[in-house]
Amino acid sequence: MIKTALTRLFDLRYPIVLAPMGGVTGGALAAAVSNAGGLGLVGGGYGDPDWLRTELALVRQTTSAPWGAGVITWAVGPEIIRQILAQEPHAVMLSFGDPRPYGEMIKAAGCKLICQVQDLAGALLAREAGADLIIAQGTEAGGHGSQRSTLALVPAVVDAVAPVPVLAAGGIADGRGLAAALMLGAQGVLIGTRFVASDEALGSPLAKERIVRSTGDQTARTTVFDIVRGLSWPEPHTGRALRNQFMARWHGNEPGLVDALAAQSLAFKQAQQSGDFDTAMVWAGEGVDLIQSVEPAGDIVRRIGDEAESRLSVASALVS
Amino acid sequence: MIKTALTRLFDLRYPIVLAPMGGVTGGALAAAVSNAGGLGLVGGGYGDPDWLRTELALVRQTTSAPWGAGVITWAVGPEIIRQILAQEPHAVMLSFGDPRPYGEMIKAAGCKLICQVQDLAGALLAREAGADLIIAQGTEAGGHGSQRSTLALVPAVVDAVAPVPVLAAGGIADGRGLAAALMLGAQGVLIGTRFVASDEALGSPLAKERIVRSTGDQTARTTVFDIVRGLSWPEPHTGRALRNQFMARWHGNEPGLVDALAAQSLAFKQAQQSGDFDTAMVWAGEGVDLIQSVEPAGDIVRRIGDEAESRLSVASALVS
Numbered sequence: 001m002i003k004t005a006l007t008r009l010f011d012l013r014y015p016i017v018l019a020p021m022g023g024v025t026g027g028a029l030a031a032a033v034s035n036a037g038g039l040g041l042v043g044g045g046y047g048d049p050d051w052l053r054t055e056l057a058l059v060r061q062t063t064s065a066p067w068g069a070g071v072i073t074w075a076v077g078p079e080i081i082r083q084i085l086a087q088e089p090h091a092v093m094l095s096f097g098d099p100r101p102y103g104e105m106i107k108a109a110g111c112k113l114i115c116q117v118q119d120l121a122g123a124l125l126a127r128e129a130g131a132d133l134i135i136a137q138g139t140e141a142g143g144h145g146s147q148r149s150t151l152a153l154v155p156a157v158v159d160a161v162a163p164v165p166v167l168a169a170g171g172i173a174d175g176r177g178l179a180a181a182l183m184l185g186a187q188g189v190l191i192g193t194r195f196v197a198s199d200e201a202l203g204s205p206l207a208k209e210r211i212v213r214s215t216g217d218q219t220a221r222t223t224v225f226d227i228v229r230g231l232s233w234p235e236p237h238t239g240r241a242l243r244n245q246f247m248a249r250w251h252g253n254e255p256g257l258v259d260a261l262a263a264q265s266l267a268f269k270q271a272q273q274s275g276d277f278d279t280a281m282v283w284a285g286e287g288v289d290l291i292q293s294v295e296p297a298g299d300i301v302r303r304i305g306d307e308a309e310s311r312l313s314v315a316s317a318l319v320s
Numbered sequence: 321m322i323k324t325a326l327t328r329l330f331d332l333r334y335p336i337v338l339a340p341m342g343g344v345t346g347g348a349l350a351a352a353v354s355n356a357g358g359l360g361l362v363g364g365g366y367g368d369p370d371w372l373r374t375e376l377a378l379v380r381q382t383t384s385a386p387w388g389a390g391v392i393t394w395a396v397g398p399e400i401i402r403q404i405l406a407q408e409p410h411a412v413m414l415s416f417g418d419p420r421p422y423g424e425m426i427k428a429a430g431c432k433l434i435c436q437v438q439d440l441a442g443a444l445l446a447r448e449a450g451a452d453l454i455i456a457q458g459t460e461a462g463g464h465g466s467q468r469s470t471l472a473l474v475p476a477v478v479d480a481v482a483p484v485p486v487l488a489a490g491g492i493a494d495g496r497g498l499a500a501a502l503m504l505g506a507q508g509v510l511i512g513t514r515f516v517a518s519d520e521a522l523g524s525p526l527a528k529e530r531i532v533r534s535t536g537d538q539t540a541r542t543t544v545f546d547i548v549r550g551l552s553w554p555e556p557h558t559g560r561a562l563r564n565q566f567m568a569r570w571h572g573n574e575p576g577l578v579d580a581l582a583a584q585s586l587a588f589k590q591a592q593q594s595g596d597f598d599t600a601m602v603w604a605g606e607g608v609d610l611i612q613s614v615e616p617a618g619d620i621v622r623r624i625g626d627e628a629e630s631r632l633s634v635a636s637a638l639v640s
Contacts, residue, residue: 001640119537120609139459140469149460149469149606151500152491152536156609171472180471180500182638183631216472217439286469289440289476311503315635318502320321 002309005165006039006133006188009112010066010090013037014305015188016178017114017135017167018195018297020044020070020093021143021283027058029200029297034065036298037305041093041114042069046231047076049083056087066090068114072144073097074234078105085109093135096144096237103129116169116190118146118237123157127164134161135190138170139221142193142285144239145170151184158185173287175307182312191304193285198297204275207282208294210242216286218243224250225281227257228268241281242288246271322629325485326359326453326508329432330386330410333357334625335508336498337434337455337487338515338617340364340390340413341463341603347378349520349617354385356618357625361413361434362389366551367396369403376407386410388434392464393417394554398425405429413455416464416557423449436489436510438466438557443477447484454481455510458490459541462513462605464559465490471504478505493607495627502632511624513605518617524595527602528614530562536606538563544570545601547577548588561601562608566591 001007006015016038018030022045030040040063042055052069059067068091069084081102084092092106095116106113107130115126116135126134136157138150150170158166168181169190181189195201197211221238224247233239241247246268250257257264271279321327326335336358338350342365350360360383362375372389379387388411389404401422404412412426415436426433427450435446436455446454456477458470470490478486488501489510501509515521517531541558544567553559561567566588570577577584591599 002638003640004638120535121537138469138471140472147540148536149458149471149491151458151470151497152460152493152606152609155494155496156536159609171469173472174475176475176504177471179503179635183499183503183635184496215440216468216476217441220467286472289472289479309639312635312639315499315503315632318322318324319629319632320323 002182002305002312004182004187006167009132009165010039012039012066014301015182016301016305017041017188017190019169019190019192021192021196022046022072024196024201024203026202027055027062029195029198029202030059030067031062032198032200032297033195033301034063034067036301038301039091040067041091042067044069044071044076044080044084047071047080049080052080052083056084060087068092070095070114073099073102078102081105085111097234099126099129099131103131117157119148119153120156120160123161127161131164133165133167135167135169136186137190139240140171140286141169142196142219142240143283144233144237145221146236146238154181154184154186171285171287173290175304175311177287178304178308179311179315182308193287194291194300194304195297196284197291197294198300199294200297204277206275207277210277210282211284211288212291212293214242214284214288216289219284219286219288220247220251222247222251223254224257227254228261228264230265239281239283240285242284244281245278246281322502322625322632324502324507326487329452329485330359332359332386334621335502336621336625337361337508337510339489339510339512341512341516342366342392344516344521344523346522347375347382349515349518349522350379350387351382352518352520352617353515353621354383354387356621358621359411360387361411362387364389364391364396364400364404367391367400369400372400372403376404380407388412388432390415390434393419393422398422401425405431417554419446419449419451423451437477439468439473440476440480443481447481451484453485453487455487455489456506457510459560460491460606461489462516462539462560463603464553464557465541466556466558474501474504474506491605491607493610495624495631497607498624498628499631499635502628513607514611514620514624515617516604517611517614518620519614520617524597526595527597530597530602531604531608532611532613534562534604534608536609539604539606539608540567540571542567542571543574544577547574548581548584550585559601559603560605562604564601565598566601
């Protein structure tokens with residue numbers, strides 16, 4: 001077993017946290033990861049109270065292991081945080097925005113505060129908010145993120161916020177990535193895209209298949225999927241998705257998309273409903289090269305954890 | 321000692337290669353790295369025959385250990401490759417462009433062919449060129465590069481070109497990065513920016529000081545420094561530099577820079593000559609957070625190598 005500050009904090013078998021991906025990480029996926037010995041976080045996203053009610057009830061029914069939930073900080077208000085805390089999660093994760101207004105509320109509930117950051121400035125805010133864990137998320141991550149890359153960001157954040165434990169996120173999809181993250185000084189990893197291609201993930205099987213078939217060369221960061229959905233993401237956040245026809249048409253011509261928004265928005269909603277992923281987005285990180293099939297989430301947790309244990313166990317053999 | 325395919329190929333003490341940075345990696349720096357047990361590569365850049373003559377003579381005089389040289393593939397012709405090969409380097413490194421026209425010439429001279437790539441497609445071309453080593457360079461690297469990030473790119477390239485050995489480049493500036501790269505399946509690392517801040521590096525002490533003072537949050541990829549110098553870099557290559565006044569003014573307004581090119585180009589040349597780095601660029605990767613002082617290159621090689629050995633030696637202790 002790999003022992004780190006993360007595994008000790010939640011008594012986990014593996015130093016692996018499931019990314020709380022809005023619309024993808026429901027209660028079933030979060031519970032599957034927690035039951036396998038990781039930490040599952042329900043994807044509260046922009047904070048839909050009805051969706052959260054259903055999925056939080058599901059995760060509570062399906063696991064007795066530690067679990068949590070995450071939200072997009074700038075998009076939610078205190079009532080959503082209170083709704084989550086009422087379900088007695090072991091952790092709440094805040095991403096994309098200033099976590100300080102919620103730090104005290106979350107910790108007062110006896111819940112661990114996890115903050116995801118994309119740069120050094122964000123890491124210092126997270127420490128000020130009282131974060132129990134800080135996730136350094138690199139630009140290679142799928143979905144929303146920013147500009148810095150995991151390999152250089154993680155050790156910089158580790159140095160900047162010590163002794164607060166740091167996790168690595170972005171571009172990690174196998175045991176090699178987990179072992180590398182631990183060498184960088186991280187206490188574990190947050191993994192998203194690899195779990196999108198799991199049986200328990202919400203979302204279209206067609207989207208999961210695109211992730212399996214694609215290479216990391218085919219992903220890009222863009223704002224066009226936020227613009228067309230009418231979402232006002234604050235700079236410098238963008239979303240990494242598989243390149244498709246919609247991105248090819250509008251990425252680089254964002255003003256044109258704004259001008260055509262009424263018609264494009266309608267067509268986009270229809271594409272989302274019908275599962276037309278030439279138009280609708282498939283969020284995906286650069287780690288897609290390492291994803292070969294859709295599998296049960298528990299198998300993914302165990303394989304990544306066991307591969308990392310093997311790598312670390314033989315690492316000293318590289319040194320003679 | 322860390323033993324990898326890289327150290328065996330050149331009989332190195334450390335699995336560390338010095339990036340051949342044009343205008344920075346002269347013969348003195350390359351020799352210092354080789355003398356310390358890494359592999360020093362003179363930075364041939366765009367291929368200036370007079371500069372190369374001087375610096376190749378210097379590296380030959382200053383080390384009896386293996387050394388090499390690198391060039392920008394799209395910018396040089398066969399005569400520059402021949403000029404380098406005539407000095408009997410142990411390795412020639414080709415970056416940014418199709419290496420296939422030169423593979424046979426380099427290998428026929430008894431010299432190892434190193435190809436640096438920025439994506440999977442490039443890795444397959446490098447293998448076709450007969451590369452003895454393939455460097456997977458992430459976007460976090462300083463100077464020219466592309467879009468994919470090191471942590472996800474390296475294992476993908478390792479899988480795609482096996483059994484050709486792969487090195488990691490981009491964002492590596494300490495022993496943590498080297499140890500992480502080895503966990504990803506790399507056989508060593510290529511390091512640039514960390515060696516810019518060395519005593520032996522060519523270039524202005526003011527530029528070195530900016531690297532020491534800056535954080536990774538302060539770097540960005542841009543084309544404005546190529547546009548103002550009249551260099552036609554092929555897409556999708558950009559250069560990562562410290563943000564400065566010139567970048568703030570023109571990045572995002574590249575057409576405006578093209579319109580003002582005559583005057584801007586003159587002012588830029590003067591800034592380069594006078595060491596005005598509010599205008600002239602300082603190429604730098606995201607690893608600048610990890611650089612605290614200007615030091616002898618040999619000390620940098622030994623510290624990074626020894627730190628990585630320590631990390632790898634205790635890695636198995638993480639697993640109980």
